[in-house]
Amino acid sequence: MQTRLCSPALLKRVGFRCLSTNCNGDFPPGFTLFPSFLDTHEQRILLTAALDQLDSLESKRVRRFQKQYRILHGPSEADAFLPERLYTFQKGHYDNVIRDYREMHLSSWGESQTLDLSRVLNRLHTLYPSENTQTHILHLASEGEILPHIDNIFSSGRWILAVSLGAARVLRMEENTLTPKKFDVLLTSGSVYLQRDDVRYHWKHSLTRPHGSMNTVDGQRVSIVVRVC
Numbered sequence: 001m002q003t004r005l006c007s008p009a010l011l012k013r014v015g016f017r018c019l020s021t022n023c024n025g026d027f028p029p030g031f032t033l034f035p036s037f038l039d040t041h042e043q044r045i046l047l048t049a050a051l052d053q054l055d056s057l058e059s060k061r062v063r064r065f066q067k068q069y070r071i072l073h074g075p076s077e078a079d080a081f082l083p084e085r086l087y088t089f090q091k092g093h094y095d096n097v098i099r100d101y102r103e104m105h106l107s108s109w110g111e112s113q114t115l116d117l118s119r120v121l122n123r124l125h126t127l128y129p130s131e132n133t134q135t136h137i138l139h140l141a142s143e144g145e146i147l148p149h150i151d152n153i154f155s156s157g158r159w160i161l162a163v164s165l166g167a168a169r170v171l172r173m174e175e176n177t178l179t180p181k182k183f184d185v186l187l188t189s190g191s192v193y194l195q196r197d198d199v200r201y202h203w204k205h206s207l208t209r210p211h212g213s214m215n216t217v218d219g220q221r222v223s224i225v226v227r228v229c
């Protein structure tokens with residue numbers, strides 16, 4: 001089990017940066033980060049399954065181009081992602097919060113649910129209560145980002161968990177007050193974060209590219225977001 005509790009030293013190593021003088025280097029109650037919850041093998045299994053799900057929504061024409069690319073280039077050990085031109089990214093979300101993305105609500109993993117994937121999903125289940133949940137897959141292009149928002153309070157309940165896969169992004173958490181506390185977290189592949197209660201309802205979250213400041217490269221990112229209903 002690779003779950004680790006987050007000491008300030010560890011958070012600093014994985015990119016935690018406290019932006020507020022009254023934040024004391026700790027996360028507020030209600031925010032938890034598991035910096036390297038999934039190992040590289042588990043990440044690959046989950047990422048491949050998530051991309052398969054999203055690809056199943058692509059047009060026949062795009063799927064044909066993807067297939068041709070795979071025949072020509074073979075499977076890549078290094079990268080589960082195809083070049084971005086082989087995906088249909090949307091420019092803007094209906095409320096304009098998310099830019100350059102593909103997304104879907106997942107009702108079941110269907111045929112992707114191999115024994116290996118079940119093991120990964122079972123490990124993730126250890127992180128959250130077994131209540132009614134809804135799962136969402138979000139794929140950001142390398143230019144993709146998410147502007148500050150609080151998830152619709154009528155659409156989901158008191159906690160939100162997200163698994164990050166692929167290129168790193170900076171998550172900024174910012175209290176929704178006149179003098180907000182803020183902090184940044186570098187979400188590397190295999191990390192999981194959980195927003196609960198006060199943080200879920202009263203802090204805005206946004207995702208930006210790391211802009212080279214944290215030794216990371218630009219690239220595509222997939223998240224699996226699980227919300228309690």
Ligand SMILES: O=C(O)CCC(=O)C(=O)O
Binds near residue numbers: 223
């Ligand atoms: O991908 C993430 O980590 C967060 C996604 C998000 O904020 C959303 O879908 O509302």
Ligand SMILES: [Fe+2]
Binds near residue numbers: 149150151205
């Ligand atoms: Fe959100």
